[in-house]
Amino acid sequence: MSGRAYLVDDDEAIRDSLGWLLESRGVACLSYRSAEDFLDEWDPALAGCLLLDIRMDGMSGPELFDILRERGSRLPVIFLTGHGDVPMAVSALKKGAFDFVEKPCNDNELVNRVIEALRLDANQRAAASGADSLNSRLGxxxxxxxxxxxxxxxxxxxxxxxxxxxxxxxxxxxxxxxxxxxxxxxxxxxxxxxxxxxx
CATH class of the missing domain: 1.10.10.10 (Winged helix-like DNA-binding domain superfamily/Winged helix DNA-binding domain)
Structure with a gap:
């Protein structure tokens, strides 16, 4: 599968269990313990999807999401939310997030959503690459x-x-x-x- 899941969560147990779960279904995964850590390594060419906890120490998930959008990131984002965070997650959906999943979540359902997000990202990149190729031919x-x-x-x-x-x-x-x-x-x-x- 092309692309990988980028998991940003300040809870080590969740990073370990979700990372293991994704790898067990053939999805490559990189984990980060903070939004700041992910932002330090972010590159516009990153392919895949972002699994983002809403509430974290330091920068929150929605704050990272807004910064990435300002920088032109098109990575599909799935928010991981606690029960009280649903209104925040709905607000993020309106701004273009791919989905949100409440913790604790159904493992297979979550991985299925990640796989859908990876497909979406791959299709968007292929379409953009086709447009670039056409523009270059016209040029x-x-x-x-x-x-x-x-x-x-x-x-x-x-x-x-x-x-x-x-x-x-x-x-x-x-x-x-x-x-x-x-x-x-x-x-x-x-x-x-x-x-x-x-x-």
Whole structure:
């Protein structure tokens, strides 16, 4: 499974038992005894999900959550709450937390939620990487190739494109072949499908 669970809880017994439980289901886990410790090691490239206790000595779970959001973190966050913390957890959900689980919790249910959060994170990263890849391909096109592409997407034939841009039909064919190669497509239909989400 890609990514890992990052467990932040100031209770050593909970860190040990949850860490063991996650590892037993094939989920890699790193534990931290405070929000500050996690923040020291946080990196925007971290993949996985965050299991975060609401009440801790020092910085609280919601405070860490707010700081991570300000820094652009998209890690799905599951809050671990005591009975009296439910209103705080609901407030965190409204701000974009993935879920909250009351302690003591059903072990398998918790791990299932962690696995769902890991899947969500992997899917979001794949989508972002696809968008980056598309942007990088578009960035390699010359101005003329972009002009030809816009007209291809508008359904214009090579002959019309040549008249529009006042170039020869042969030149249009060369630009067309180059832009198809750079975009990694074989046909105008594939090009339209690739760019459908952007238009």
């Amino acid at each position: 390699r096109l010359t101005t003329r190739e972009r002009e030809v592409m816009e007209r291809i997407l508008a359904g214009k034939l090579n002959k019309i494109i040549a008249e529009d841009l006042q170039i020869s039909m042969r030149t249009v064919e060369v630009h067309r072949a180059n832009l198809f190669e750079k975009m990694g497509v074989r046909t105008a239909v594939e090009l339209a499908q690739l760019l459908a989400g952007r238009r």
